[in-house]
Amino acid sequence: MKIEGEYIFDGPREAVWKLVRDPEVLMKCLPGTQTVNKISDTEFTGEVTVRIGPFSGAFAGRVIVSDEVPPQSCTLTVEGTGKIGFLKGVGSIAMTELEGGKTLMKYGGEAQIGGKVASVGQRLFDSVSKSMAKQGLDTLNEILKSSNA
Amino acid sequence: MEKKLIGKRIMRNEDPRLLTGQAQFVDDVNLPGMLHAAFLRSEYAHARLVRLDVSKARQHPGVVAVFTAEDMGKDWFPGPPLVSPPPTVEDVVFHSRRQVPLVKDKIRHAGEAVAVVIAENRYIAEDAAELIEAEYESLPVIMNIEKALEADSPLVHDDLDSNLAAQLSQKKGDYEVARKAADVVIRRRILIERGAAAAMENRGVVAQWDAKGQALTVWDTTQAPIPIRNGLASRLGLSESQVRVIAPYIGGGFGPKIMMFYPEEMLIPWLAMKLNRPVKWIEDRRENFYATTQERGQVHDVEIALTRDGKVLGLKDDFLHDTGAYDPYGLTIPINTQCHAMGGYDIKNFTSEFKVVFTNKIIVTPVRGAGRPQGIFVIERMMDAAAKELGIDPVELRKRNLIQPDAFPYEHGIIDQAFAPLILDSGNYPAVLQKTLDAIGYEKFIKDEQPRLRKEGKHVGIAVAPFIETTGIGPYEGARVTVEASGKVNVATGIGTQGQGHFTSFAQIVAEQVGVKVTDVRIVTGDTAEFHWGTGTFASRGAVVAGSAMHAASSMVRKKIFTLASKILETPEEELELEDGVVRIADMPQRSISLGELALLANPLRGAVEPGTEPGLESTAYYGPRYGPTAFGAHAMILEIDPDTMMVKIRRYVVTEDCGTVLNPLILEGQVHGGVSMGIGNSFYEQLHYDENGQLLNASFADYLLVGATEMPHIEVHHVETLSPLNELGAKGAGEAGAIPVPALFAQAVENALHDQSVEVMEMPLSPNRLFELAKS
Numbered sequence: 001m002k003i004e005g006e007y008i009f010d011g012p013r014e015a016v017w018k019l020v021r022d023p024e025v026l027m028k029c030l031p032g033t034q035t036v037n038k039i040s041d042t043e044f045t046g047e048v049t050v051r052i053g054p055f056s057g058a059f060a061g062r063v064i065v066s067d068e069v070p071p072q073s074c075t076l077t078v079e080g081t082g083k084i085g086f087l088k089g090v091g092s093i094a095m096t097e098l099e100g101g102k103t104l105m106k107y108g109g110e111a112q113i114g115g116k117v118a119s120v121g122q123r124l125f126d127s128v129s130k131s132m133a134k135q136g137l138d139t140l141n142e143i144l145k146s147s148n149a
Numbered sequence: 150m151e152k153k154l155i156g157k158r159i160m161r162n163e164d165p166r167l168l169t170g171q172a173q174f175v176d177d178v179n180l181p182g183m184l185h186a187a188f189l190r191s192e193y194a195h196a197r198l199v200r201l202d203v204s205k206a207r208q209h210p211g212v213v214a215v216f217t218a219e220d221m222g223k224d225w226f227p228g229p230p231l232v233s234p235p236p237t238v239e240d241v242v243f244h245s246r247r248q249v250p251l252v253k254d255k256i257r258h259a260g261e262a263v264a265v266v267i268a269e270n271r272y273i274a275e276d277a278a279e280l281i282e283a284e285y286e287s288l289p290v291i292m293n294i295e296k297a298l299e300a301d302s303p304l305v306h307d308d309l310d311s312n313l314a315a316q317l318s319q320k321k322g323d324y325e326v327a328r329k330a331a332d333v334v335i336r337r338r339i340l341i342e343r344g345a346a347a348a349m350e351n352r353g354v355v356a357q358w359d360a361k362g363q364a365l366t367v368w369d370t371t372q373a374p375i376p377i378r379n380g381l382a383s384r385l386g387l388s389e390s391q392v393r394v395i396a397p398y399i400g401g402g403f404g405p406k407i408m409m410f411y412p413e414e415m416l417i418p419w420l421a422m423k424l425n426r427p428v429k430w431i432e433d434r435r436e437n438f439y440a441t442t443q444e445r446g447q448v449h450d451v452e453i454a455l456t457r458d459g460k461v462l463g464l465k466d467d468f469l470h471d472t473g474a475y476d477p478y479g480l481t482i483p484i485n486t487q488c489h490a491m492g493g494y495d496i497k498n499f500t501s502e503f504k505v506v507f508t509n510k511i512i513v514t515p516v517r518g519a520g521r522p523q524g525i526f527v528i529e530r531m532m533d534a535a536a537k538e539l540g541i542d543p544v545e546l547r548k549r550n551l552i553q554p555d556a557f558p559y560e561h562g563i564i565d566q567a568f569a570p571l572i573l574d575s576g577n578y579p580a581v582l583q584k585t586l587d588a589i590g591y592e593k594f595i596k597d598e599q600p601r602l603r604k605e606g607k608h609v610g611i612a613v614a615p616f617i618e619t620t621g622i623g624p625y626e627g628a629r630v631t632v633e634a635s636g637k638v639n640v641a642t643g644i645g646t647q648g649q650g651h652f653t654s655f656a657q658i659v660a661e662q663v664g665v666k667v668t669d670v671r672i673v674t675g676d677t678a679e680f681h682w683g684t685g686t687f688a689s690r691g692a693v694v695a696g697s698a699m700h701a702a703s704s705m706v707r708k709k710i711f712t713l714a715s716k717i718l719e720t721p722e723e724e725l726e727l728e729d730g731v732v733r734i735a736d737m738p739q740r741s742i743s744l745g746e747l748a749l750l751a752n753p754l755r756g757a758v759e760p761g762t763e764p765g766l767e768s769t770a771y772y773g774p775r776y777g778p779t780a781f782g783a784h785a786m787i788l789e790i791d792p793d794t795m796m797v798k799i800r801r802y803v804v805t806e807d808c809g810t811v812l813n814p815l816i817l818e819g820q821v822h823g824g825v826s827m828g829i830g831n832s833f834y835e836q837l838h839y840d841e842n843g844q845l846l847n848a849s850f851a852d853y854l855l856v857g858a859t860e861m862p863h864i865e866v867h868h869v870e871t872l873s874p875l876n877e878l879g880a881k882g883a884g885e886a887g888a889i890p891v892p893a894l895f896a897q898a899v900e901n902a903l904h905d906q907s908v909e910v911m912e913m914p915l916s917p918n919r920l921f922e923l924a925k926s
Contacts, residue, residue, distance in 0.1 A: 083279050086192060112842055114259070115192035119435065119848035 001125050004108035007137045011144040013103045017071035029139040052121040052128050057084035085115025154657045158815045163652040172398040175353040175368045176431050186430040187274035189264040189281050191256040194509040194843020200284035211273035217264045218253040228410030232479030235568040242316035247477045250415045257474035259843050260439025262412045290843045294469045294506040305507035314476045315505035319563040322498035327463030331454035339449040340912040343837040346516045350400025351432035356421035366393045372407040373685030375643045378677040396675030402647035404515040405442040407687040438848035444516035446471030453531040459546045463498035466490045470505045473512040481566045482520035488565045489524025493578045493617045494550040509843045517827050518885045525616045529893035551578040567622040569776035576781045581869045585783035585805040608790045610902025615783040616890040620882025621693030625773030626683050628698040630706045632766035636730045636745030637669045642695045643683020645675030650816035662703035664727035689882030697876040701770035778873035780808045780881040784890045788898040795917035799862035807869040809881035818866050824887015830856045832895035836914045
């Protein structure tokens with residue numbers, strides 16, 4: 001499954017970068033996140049409850065951040081397993097400054113999904129991933145705006 | 150003897166009970182103290198099992214036991230090979246690798262069973278299964294059968310040098326000579342993809358061990374209860390007489406239920422003995438997609454050589470066949486494909502080599518045609534390509550090549566799936582084809598209707614596809630017919646029934662000989678306690694083989710009836726008549742004796758049974774043909790397609806079927822209708838989609854499209870009866886006939902409909918998306 005999109009943040013790039021690299025912030029943003037643990041600056045684990053069609057379940061996951069070029073870009077490698085299936089993915093984010101103190105984030109990646117959820121939920125992946133991304137990025141933007149104010 | 154019952158359109162004996170929910174299916178079996186099993190199945194298609202911790206599952210309240218491969222100890226071993234390679238062909242390569250009860254170290258397809266949980270009920274068992282901690286090391290997944298044979302491909306079975314499971318070549322005449330003599334040689338690549346059987350009833354096993362009586366009873370949704378009984382007895386160290394396997398009413402077989410020694414079939418009886426409590430496992434639909442066998446992935450490189458006026462000189466068909474993770478069913482399916490690749494045509498030169506390839510997908514065993522539809526698809530597509538190339542009408546081209554009525558028995562000189570010579574016993578192929586052409590109005594449609602519709606901008610196509618079907622193969626079946634004191638007749642045979650109407654068609658065969666009403670014949674199928682010897686229901690052989698055994702046994706009983714009645718009534722046999730359960734003297738009808746009374750007299754309480762005779766009015770007979778009869782048919786279809794959406798509507802569908810003697814037209818039509826619905830599914834709606842990691846992407850009926858009433862056309866069924874000389878009934882099989890030519894027919898119809906877009910279909914199944922892509926390219 002391919003995931004890609006763009007988002008415009010109401011704040012400067014350095015601020016967005018700082019938030020993205022903060023595990024506690026991510027916990028507030030990613031819908032369904034129950035816990036996030038920082039193992040190191042570049043490695044996090046956590047638990048996320050996801051609902052896809054008839055399935056909902058907890059995924060125990062690990063995220064590794066690499067190829068960092070702050071505050072511009074980085075690569076994220078994700079792995080998660082749960083009762084409803086498993087997921088492996090690699091994605092990247094790239095941010096550029098826009099006029100008026102805004103930031104454009106472009107993101108893209110590929111995920112392999114397997115198990116129960118893959119065999120029944122295929123048609124829903126696209127819409128679920130888009131809505132999760134939008135919800136997460138909107139929340140991040142809100143946090144960005146309130147921290148600037 | 151004039152036929153009173155055979156050939157009559159008699160309502161089915163079994164329907165009142167089936168329609169009112171009174172028939173017993175495996176899930177209806179409920180025993181005191183029964184426990185329920187649920188499986189933990191691998192989600193990875195190819196992985197090493199690194200760690201398996203079932204301790205939390207064992208502690209779950211309501212769980213009685215959890216077993217892994219290690220817990221089975223020396224009782225863990227793979228299932229038996231079901232079919233060995235043909236001894237009569239040289240240079241056969243065959244690596245036998247069979248499925249295991251539970252994964253020990255390596256997972257080879259998604260859905261392989263890793264552990265089994267036994268609990269008070271299925272809900273608890275499934276909840277506990279989720280508590281099992283399994284760690285997998287995922288391995289690169291082998292999905293594509295061509296890539297799987299490349300030198301650097303990862304291996305499904307590490308103890309082999311490659312993913313080649315088997316290889317076999319067959320030859321007839323000399324294709325190279327034919328090719329050189331030909332005016333036209335046409336080459337194509339043909340791709341065929343997988344589908345499921347999707348029987349209405351999923352699989353299930355219930356097992357009960359009676360420790361005091363030392364007897365094991367197993368209810369199993371199998372098409373082959375006797376081989377299951379024999380195999381279980383062997384695996385469990387019991388005598389065959391200690392094991393009773395019952396295949397009760399089964400909601401559809403279609404092939405996967407003839408696959409034997411599924412992991413669950415090996416485990417559930419073992420668990421019942423181990424735990425000394427009855428155990429039940431019923432497959433749910435999602436499990437069925439992963440745990441029950443599938444069919445059909447093949448890649449063909451075909452060549453046909455013809456003269457300018459359309460005579461086929463030779464055919465070459467080399468292909469790859471996907472067997473999935475294991476190959477318990479040997480070479481049955483690809484050999485069937487080879488045997489049908491020449492269709493019903495007089496092709497004197499043929500060469501075909503196939504390679505069977507292991508992949509990380511679910512196991513392939515016979516499903517809906519067992520390889521025959523693929524062979525017919527190949528030859529029919531090549532005939533259509535040749536017709537276009539030579540500028541000859543496609544029907545005319547076929548007529549010029551059909552085997553003629555005086556050519557039978559027609560020996561191909563290659564072997565079939567039963568290792569018997571492929572000999573087409575009888576038929577009148579041109580007459581069957583003509584009947585279909587007349588019924589669909591082929592000439593008129595091509596000349597008048599189609600041009601008119603095309604002027605109106607409609608895309609309506611017509612297609613005609615003839616086909617052969619090898620049926621009724623050995624090794625044998627048996628039957629025992631008994632007239633009881635009540636005057637009713639009890640019959641037992643070793644095969645099982647999955648909806649084919651055996652309780653009626655067999656009763657007709659018996660009643661015809663024994664002179665009773667069809668409703669007075671009780672047929673028992675699928676119970677190893679009732680009949681010991683036999684093979685199973687598959688390869689369109691039930692009516693031909695078991696039916697022939699029934700015919701033989703009932704004829705012997707008829708003789709006994711006349712012999713005894715002649716003695717009792719003191720009248721020569723020729724002067725006696727048998728009708729409605731009574732034997733009477735033809736000229737003095739008031740002097741008679743009922744079959745019930747005769748049965749009592751045949752089993753005396755005093756006096757003696759003469760040496761060399763048996764008590765009772767009972768006989769057992771076996772029928773074992775050297776080779777089976779070949780049925781023939783021709784389907785035709787008029788199809789409209791919307792070129793914008795690529796959605797189809799079948800306007801007319803005609804079938805002419807020659808399966809020799811028709812036992813019951815009502816039942817035959819049911820078989821044809823069912824087959825056609827599955828054929829239409831395999832042509833346009835049903836395809837199993839795997840991703841590159843071996844995950845099934847449409848493992849539910851939400852996304853795996855079965856044909857419904859809205860997709861089905863009205864099917865007009867016609868008959869031609871060329872009796873088979875191979876059995877006394879003159880019958881040929883018809884179980885798979887409805888499904889076999891449909892993909893070929895569909896491809897032809899679609900091409901004909903999209904006449905202005907020069908689409909060529911060399912793959913199956915199609916879909917609106919795929920057709921759109923083909924039309925654009």
